[in-house]
Structure formats: structure tokens, C-alpha cells
Amino acid sequence: MALFFMKKASTAELDAFYPVKPECQVDIPKTRFRLRAGKTLSERRWHAAFSEDGHLDIAKVLRRIQRGGVHPAIKGVVWEFLLGCFDPNSTFDERNQLRQRRREQYNSLKAECQKMVPVIGSGKFITTPIITDDGLPTEESENGNMTGGANHASSDKKVIQWKLFLHQIGLDVVRTDRSLVFYESQANQAKLWDILSIYAWLDNDIGYVQGMNDICSPMVILIENEADAYWCFERAMRRLRENFRCSASSIGVQSQLGTLSQVIKTIDPKLHQHLEDLDGGEYLFAFRMLMVLFRREFSFVDALYLWELMWAMEYNPNIFSSYEGPSGGATPPNVNDKELKQYGKFERNIVKTGYTERHGALSVFLVASVLETKNKQLLKEAKGLDDVVSILGGITGNLDARKACNEALRIHKKYLKIKKTQK
Structure with a gap:
């Protein structure tokens, strides 16, 4: 029955988990997320990932989430692990x-x-x-x-x-x-x-x-x-929380905006220069995306899907015991192949390139992927910052979370390689 449901699940059935008021249905972005048999983490797969005394095979869970997200019925309990509320090695x-x-x-x-x-x-x-x-x-x-x-x-x-x-x-x-x-x-x-x-x-x-x-x-x-x-x-x-730190002289996400600027300057110098020429080199137009993790750019269902994809890709097995960086605990210098499977794809990139200096959370590279998607349009049509904001505003409801995350991973990998050669 669960398999049949996942094969046949429509947008309406998915939205039934988080029903929308009838009068608001026209105004919200359309939902793109679909439950996919064999890819989405189902209730059955989730329960099967635990040993008899409760140890969780986090590598298996991460693999499934990164392929197709989490079934709505178990999102809450899965998120508790992704965010480090519980250690997968606990009973x-x-x-x-x-x-x-x-x-x-x-x-x-x-x-x-x-x-x-x-x-x-x-x-x-x-x-x-x-x-x-x-x-x-x-x-x-x-x-x-x-x-x-x-x-x-x-x-x-x-x-x-x-x-x-x-x-x-x-x-x-x-x-x-x-x-x-x-x-x-x-x-x-x-x-x-x-x-x-x-x-x-x-x-x-x-x-x-x-x-x-x-x-x-x-x-x-x-x-x-x-x-x-x-x-x-x-x-x-x-x-x-650093996103929300504000003072008279700075906004909380400023450091991430600075990182975003460096990322675009490194992987796409032509686009960065164009934005600089438009007086957009501080990337303030990306403020909202980073501040609340794309809540405005996605439907409610798709925002949840995006978050769990990001958290699975950023997952670090040390997250429960240490919260040093934006993606969890510090990554040990020597990680074997078996241990590597317990890291999300984003963290794995860092380990594999050997460039362990942190450069922002996955959300920074997600914004970079959006900018790269709109590269030609920005270069051709953006004559001022209002045009940049307008072009980026067009992504609302039209972003595919999985594609955006995969593109962000590609950019992250490319960025790390370039930075490593520059050291």
C-alpha cells in the first residue's frame, strides 16, 4: 500500500499533509516535490534502518534522503537526527x-x-x-x-x-x-x-x-x-543564529554574503564583475534567501524538501557532540571510506579535496547555483540592481530543489579545487 501511494501521490495528496486554506491556493507557489518509490525515504525504510536496540544506519538514511527527500509522515523524527538532536549510535x-x-x-x-x-x-x-x-x-x-x-x-x-x-x-x-x-x-x-x-x-x-x-x-x-x-x-x-545577529553597523548574514561574493568571483569572474559594475558586489539581493533558507522562493512542501536535502548533504557524524561550524563538528583529517559514507555529499567534498577550511554553508552555494542558472539573463538584461532583484524574483515557485542542490554541490566542488590550487 505504501509503495502504491508513493507511485501515485499527486500534489493534492501531498498538500493534504499540510492543507492550505481554499482562498489562498491561487497565491502560493506550485509544489514540485513528488514522493518517488525507491528514492524517497519511506516509513518502512526508516524503521528498517534501525538495529534491534536502536542504532541508526545513518549512511543508508542519508543516501535515501539525498535521492528523494523524506515522506511527510516521518519528517519530524528524521529531522531530529539530521539536526543533531540525537546520536545515530545511541540506543x-x-x-x-x-x-x-x-x-x-x-x-x-x-x-x-x-x-x-x-x-x-x-x-x-x-x-x-x-x-x-x-x-x-x-x-x-x-x-x-x-x-x-x-x-x-x-x-x-x-x-x-x-x-x-x-x-x-x-x-x-x-x-x-x-x-x-x-x-x-x-x-x-x-x-x-x-x-x-x-x-x-x-x-x-x-x-x-x-x-x-x-x-x-x-x-x-x-x-x-x-x-x-x-x-x-x-x-x-x-x-x-549568526544569520540573525544584527548591530548598528552590520547585518547577520553579511559574512555569508561576503562568502557568496568570493564564490562567484572565483567560479564566474565575468558575472561577479557585472554585478560589481551594477553596485551589487555586496550581494544584498540574496539577503532573504540566506536569512530564512529560501522559505519565500518555494512552496511550503518544497521548502521542507529543500531543507532536508541540505541537512542531509551537510550531515557530519560529529554533529551531535560538536557544533563548531555551520554544518556541524570539525571533520577529522583522516577519514576512511566506511566512515566517509556517514557524511553528507557536501561534507564529503571537503574531505575528498583535502581542503578543510570551511567556506560557508550549503545555502551559500545554493544561491550561487541560482545565480549561475540566471547567468545569461543577468549579463544580458540586468542594467541595474532592480533588474537583478526582478530576475531573481522570477525563480519563486520555479526552482527544482534537488537540481538546485546538485548544482550547488558541483559549484562547491569546483570552488574547493580552485581554492586548493591557490594556496
Whole structure:
């Protein structure tokens, strides 16, 4: 039956996993992802990849995902491994114990936040400020008892800053994936708000920045338990949080934009020079693609497919124990063929070329692949930055995630070889 379903699965059947409101169906990009028998990681193949005590054959899983993505029914549990929530070498019992500890930790964090703002965990959320910039409760928050019953000024800078984030998170929650039936439920919106609010409390350095809601939303939809969804999001943010670091003088993705500039300059100097001449050498037109991992350029279903392809290709077996680089732990200098199979294709490129200096995440090379696809059009038609933005805007709904990732891998390989010869 599963095989038959995968052979016959239509766009409508796929979208049934994440139903879209009828009035929004015309406006969203078309879905290109298809379940493919023998290529997509199915429930049966996923369960068969575990040993009797729970060790996961991650090499087999990565191979399957890189060929055809993950069946919607198991995306959440598969993502937990791809993002490093669990070690494939752990047992069922070890993971259950770890999951329980994390749930307790999340509940403790939630209780801490609830004491300060009782609306957290209530199934509701806020969209108006509850304190002023000076830390004084607003009239609305006093009337609604949202500040924990403390009708006096907060003096703790961390508490003030966090409380100032909360209504902005609420406003973003209302705008998040609003075409999906899932978010017609206030309880589901509140779940997203709770997770983002608690993360903002825990991350003293960055807190909350618009766009995190787009990263968190799929975890909330795919993973039913709120604590489990939180830790999956937290692991994703370990890779992506630098994207959201902003100051008066720089934006978070600036280093990645700088890497993108170097990549295009190395593999396609003519295109780079053309963009420079148009005053686009800082590649700010690629800001959104990198910031929220192409959420705007793909349908919801295709964005999930793209993410799991990227995470599988970036997979590093050291990801569970170390989060040094954008794609996981540091790669050992000597890796044998058997160990190499436990790396994603992107990481494998680095090992095989022997050029171990990191040069950005796969997303940087994915943007490079998009630019290369539009190379002729950009050179011929782009007379200014508005033209560049317009040409790149034309990719919305028309990108094939698998082809784009494979092209990104090709560019990455070429780039590493050139950089190695230049050393």
C-alpha cells in the first residue's frame, strides 16, 4: 500500500499533509516535490534502518534522503537526527532518557517565563506591548494581568529586553504561514509563540529577530510535542543564529554574503564583475534567501524538501557532540571510506579535496547555483540592481530543489579545487 501511494501521490495528496486554506491556493507557489518509490525515504525504510536496540544506519538514511527527500509522515523524527538532536549510535533507551530530560528542561524554562508573563502556556499570545522601553507596564498589560501581577517597573535589563520582544513575536506569529489551515487554530499559533518566546529568553545574545518564526514554524507543524519541537528548533538555530545577529553597523548574514561574493568571483569572474559594475558586489539581493533558507522562493512542501536535502548533504557524524561550524563538528583529517559514507555529499567534498577550511554553508552555494542558472539573463538584461532583484524574483515557485542542490554541490566542488590550487 505504501509503495502504491508513493507511485501515485499527486500534489493534492501531498498538500493534504499540510492543507492550505481554499482562498489562498491561487497565491502560493506550485509544489514540485513528488514522493518517488525507491528514492524517497519511506516509513518502512526508516524503521528498517534501525538495529534491534536502536542504532541508526545513518549512511543508508542519508543516501535515501539525498535521492528523494523524506515522506511527510516521518519528517519530524528524521529531522531530529539530521539536526543533531540525537546520536545515530545511541540506543532507543538512551534517546528516550535524553528526550525525557529535555522535556523536563523545557518545562522548567517555560515555568520560569510563565512567572514573569502568565500568558505563556495559556494557549493565547500577545500582539501589543506589555511594557514601555523604560520597563513600565503598559495600561493594556496591567488590565490583562500579563506582567505577572507586578505593576511596577522592571529593572533587570534582560527581563525588559525579553518582554519588549514578546509582542513583536506575536505580530510575526500572526503572519507566519497564514495560508495553512494549521494556523487557523489559536492554540497552534500560541505554541509557536511560546517556543519563540522561550528561545528568546534563553538566547541572551540574540534574543528574537524577525525570520526566526519562518524557521520554527515547520518544527511546530511536524513535531506534536512542544518540547521536542523546541529542541529541534534550538538545534536548527545553532547553525543559523549568526544569520540573525544584527548591530548598528552590520547585518547577520553579511559574512555569508561576503562568502557568496568570493564564490562567484572565483567560479564566474565575468558575472561577479557585472554585478560589481551594477553596485551589487555586496550581494544584498540574496539577503532573504540566506536569512530564512529560501522559505519565500518555494512552496511550503518544497521548502521542507529543500531543507532536508541540505541537512542531509551537510550531515557530519560529529554533529551531535560538536557544533563548531555551520554544518556541524570539525571533520577529522583522516577519514576512511566506511566512515566517509556517514557524511553528507557536501561534507564529503571537503574531505575528498583535502581542503578543510570551511567556506560557508550549503545555502551559500545554493544561491550561487541560482545565480549561475540566471547567468545569461543577468549579463544580458540586468542594467541595474532592480533588474537583478526582478530576475531573481522570477525563480519563486520555479526552482527544482534537488537540481538546485546538485548544482550547488558541483559549484562547491569546483570552488574547493580552485581554492586548493591557490594556496
